[in-house]
Amino acid sequence: MFNKQTLDAVRSLLLFQADDHLIIGHRNSEWTGLGPILEEDIAFSSIAQDKIGHALGLYTILNENLGEAEPDTLAFMRNESDFTSCQLVELPIGEYDFSLVRHLFFDTAALIRFEDLATSSFDPVAKLARKVKGEIKYHVFHANTFIKQLGHGSEESKARLQSAINQNFGLALGMFESFEGEKLLIDQGIYKGEAAIREAWLGELQAVLLEADLKMPDAGKVEPVYGGRKGFHTEYLQPLLDEMTEVFRVDPAAEW
Amino acid sequence: MYGGGYIHDDQKKKTDSIAEDPALLAEFEARIARGEKIEPRDWMPTEYRRQLIRMIEQHAHSEIIGALPEGTWITRAPGFRRKLALMAKVQDEVGHAQLLYSAAETLGKSREDMINDLINGKSKYSNVFNYPSKTWADVAVIGFLIDAAAIVNQVANSKGSYGPYCRALERICYEESFHLKQGHSIFVYLATGTPTQRAMVQDALNRWWQPIMHFFGPSDKMSQHTETLMRWKVKMASNDDMRQQFLNMYVPKIREVGITIPDPNLHKNPETNMWEFTEPDWNEFYEVIKGNGPCNAERLAVRRAAEDNGAWVRDALRKADQQYVTPLA
Numbered sequence: 001m002f003n004k005q006t007l008d009a010v011r012s013l014l015l016f017q018a019d020d021h022l023i024i025g026h027r028n029s030e031w032t033g034l035g036p037i038l039e040e041d042i043a044f045s046s047i048a049q050d051k052i053g054h055a056l057g058l059y060t061i062l063n064e065n066l067g068e069a070e071p072d073t074l075a076f077m078r079n080e081s082d083f084t085s086c087q088l089v090e091l092p093i094g095e096y097d098f099s100l101v102r103h104l105f106f107d108t109a110a111l112i113r114f115e116d117l118a119t120s121s122f123d124p125v126a127k128l129a130r131k132v133k134g135e136i137k138y139h140v141f142h143a144n145t146f147i148k149q150l151g152h153g154s155e156e157s158k159a160r161l162q163s164a165i166n167q168n169f170g171l172a173l174g175m176f177e178s179f180e181g182e183k184l185l186i187d188q189g190i191y192k193g194e195a196a197i198r199e200a201w202l203g204e205l206q207a208v209l210l211e212a213d214l215k216m217p218d219a220g221k222v223e224p225v226y227g228g229r230k231g232f233h234t235e236y237l238q239p240l241l242d243e244m245t246e247v248f249r250v251d252p253a254a255e256w
Numbered sequence: 257m258y259g260g261g262y263i264h265d266d267q268k269k270k271t272d273s274i275a276e277d278p279a280l281l282a283e284f285e286a287r288i289a290r291g292e293k294i295e296p297r298d299w300m301p302t303e304y305r306r307q308l309i310r311m312i313e314q315h316a317h318s319e320i321i322g323a324l325p326e327g328t329w330i331t332r333a334p335g336f337r338r339k340l341a342l343m344a345k346v347q348d349e350v351g352h353a354q355l356l357y358s359a360a361e362t363l364g365k366s367r368e369d370m371i372n373d374l375i376n377g378k379s380k381y382s383n384v385f386n387y388p389s390k391t392w393a394d395v396a397v398i399g400f401l402i403d404a405a406a407i408v409n410q411v412a413n414s415k416g417s418y419g420p421y422c423r424a425l426e427r428i429c430y431e432e433s434f435h436l437k438q439g440h441s442i443f444v445y446l447a448t449g450t451p452t453q454r455a456m457v458q459d460a461l462n463r464w465w466q467p468i469m470h471f472f473g474p475s476d477k478m479s480q481h482t483e484t485l486m487r488w489k490v491k492m493a494s495n496d497d498m499r500q501q502f503l504n505m506y507v508p509k510i511r512e513v514g515i516t517i518p519d520p521n522l523h524k525n526p527e528t529n530m531w532e533f534t535e536p537d538w539n540e541f542y543e544v545i546k547g548n549g550p551c552n553a554e555r556l557a558v559r560r561a562a563e564d565n566g567a568w569v570r571d572a573l574r575k576a577d578q579q580y581v582t583p584l585a
Contacts, residue, residue: 037566095565150569154571
C-alpha cells in the first residue's frame with residue numbers, strides 16, 4: 001500500500017496525463033473533414049479517438065482508485081486553472097506542419113511514458129499502460145512516417161517542418177515540467193520521472209529527425225515553456241473548454 | 257451516410273445518343289439481366305460509365321461534405337460516450353468517401369479531378385448537407401433519420417450491377433447501421449429528457465423534415481425517365497418507393513418517443529396502404545441544387561480551404577518517379 005503523499009503524487013501524474021490526452025485529442029479531432037488528403041483526415045481522426053479513449057482510461061482510474069469525481073465531471077466541469085495539461089497541447093491546430101510536428105513531439109513522449117508505466121508498481125496504471133502503449137506505437141509510427149516523407153519531400157515541406165520544430169521546441173520541452181511528489185514516485189518504482197523521460201525523448205527525437213533529414217534543435221539552448229502542470233495556460237485553453245462544455249452546460253444535470 | 261436518393265444529372269451531358277455496338281450492348285444487357293456484376297475492365301456503354309461516375313462521385317462528395325455539419329459538433333459533444341461515438345462516426349463517413357472515390361476511379365476519373373469538380377461547383381452532392389446544424393439535437397436527427405434514409409437508398413443500390421460500387425456499399429451499409437443506432441440513441445435521450453432537451457429535438461426535426469422529404473428526390477411522376485438506368489441496374493428503386501419505405505420504418509419510431517412530425521397531413525391511407533403527405537417545396541429543392549441553399553457557399557468554401565491548405569502536403573508526397581495507377585476495385 002502507498003501512503004497519502006504517494007497517492008497524491010500519483011493523482012497529479014495521472015491528472016496531467018489525462019488532461020494532456022483530452023486536450024490533444026480534442027485538437028486532433030478538429031482535423032476531421034479538413035485534412036490535406038483523405039487518408040490523413042482519417043488518420044488524425046483515428047488518433048484523436050484513441051487519445052480521448054486514453055484520457056477516459058486515466059480519468060477512470062482517478063475516479064475508481066483515487067476517489068476523484070466521474071470522468072465526465074473531471075473532463076467537462078473543471079475550471080481552466082484546474083487543468084494541468086502542458087501548453088503544447090492547447091495551441092490551435094494551425095496548419096498541418098504544426099499539427100504533424102506536435103503529433104511527433106507528443107507521441108514520442110507519450111510512448112516513452114506509457115512504456116515506463118507498463119511496469120509501474122501501481123497496478124491499475126500498469127494495466128492501462130500495457131494496453132495504451134500498443135496503440136501509441138501506431139501513432140508514433142504514423143508521425144515518423146509522415147515526418148520522414150515530408151522531410152524528404154519538397155523544399156517547402158522541409159522548410160515548413162523545420163520551422164515548426166524550431167518554433168515549438170520550447171513548448172515541447174514544457175511537456176517535461178516536474179510536478180510535486182515526483183521523487184516519491186521515482187523512489188517507489190511507480191514512475192521514472194520527467195528528467196528521465198525527457199532524456200529518452202531527446203534521443204528518440206534526434207534519431208527520427210536525422211532520418212528525416214531535419215535538424216534537431218539544441219535542447220540546452222532552448223528555454224522550456226513551463227506552467228501548464230501548475231495550472232497556468234495560454235489564452236487558447238479557456239475558449240477550448242468553453243466549446244467542449246457548451247452542450248454539457250445547457251443542463252449539467254441532464255443525461256445526454 | 258450519405259449519397260442522397262436523388263442524384264443530379266445535367267441533361268446537357270447525356271451520352272445516350274451514342275450509337276453502341278448492338279452485339280456488345282445486347283451481351284452487356286444480358287449479363288445484367290442474369291444478375292452478373294460488371295467489373296472495371298469489362299465492356300460497358302459510354303452512358304453507363306458516365307452515369308455511374310456521376311452517381312458514385314456525388315455519393316463520395318456527399319460523404320466528405322456531410323462530415324462538416326456533424327464534424328463541427330465533435331468538439332462540443334456532451335460527455336465521453338457521445339464524443340467518442342461521434343468521432344468514430346464522422347471518421348467512418350470520411351472513410352466512405354475514400355472507398356467511393358476509389359470505386360469511381362475504376363471507371364477512369366481520378367480523385368483529384370473529382371475533387372476539383374466538387375470545389376469548382378461542377379459536381380453536386382446531397383442537398384441535405386447545405387442546411388445548417390444549429391444545435392446538438394441536429395446531430396441526433398442527422399445520425400438517426402438522414403442516415404436511415406441513406407441506408408434505404410444504399411441497401412437498394414448495393415444490389416446494382418457495378419461490382420466495385422456494390423462491394424463498397426455493402427461495407428458502407430454495415431457501418432451506417434451503427435451510425436443509425438448512435439443517432440437513434442441521442443434522439444431517444446433528448447426526446448425523453450428534460451423539457452429543454454425535448455424542445456431541442458422537436459426544433460431540430462421541424463427544421464430537418466423538409467430536407468428529409470426532399471432527400472429521395474421528386475415524385476416519380478415529376479422525375480425524368482429512368483427506364484434505362486433501372487434496366488442497367490444503376491438505379492435500383494424509384495424515389496417514391498424509397499420514400500414510402502422510409503416513412504413506413506421511421507414515422508412510428510419518431511412518434512413512439514412523443515415527437516411531432518411537422519406535417520399535419522402526414523398519414524397512411526388505409527385503402528392504398530401508402531403514406532400521404534404535404535408536398536415539400538420542390539422549388540426550394542432545385543434552388544439548393546443550383547447552389548442557393550443556406551450553406552452551399554460555406555460548405556464549398558471550407559472544402560476549398562482544406563484543399564488549398566493541404567496542397568503543399570500533396571505536392572511533397574507526390575514523387576516524380578511515381579506513376580498514377582487506376583485501382584482495379
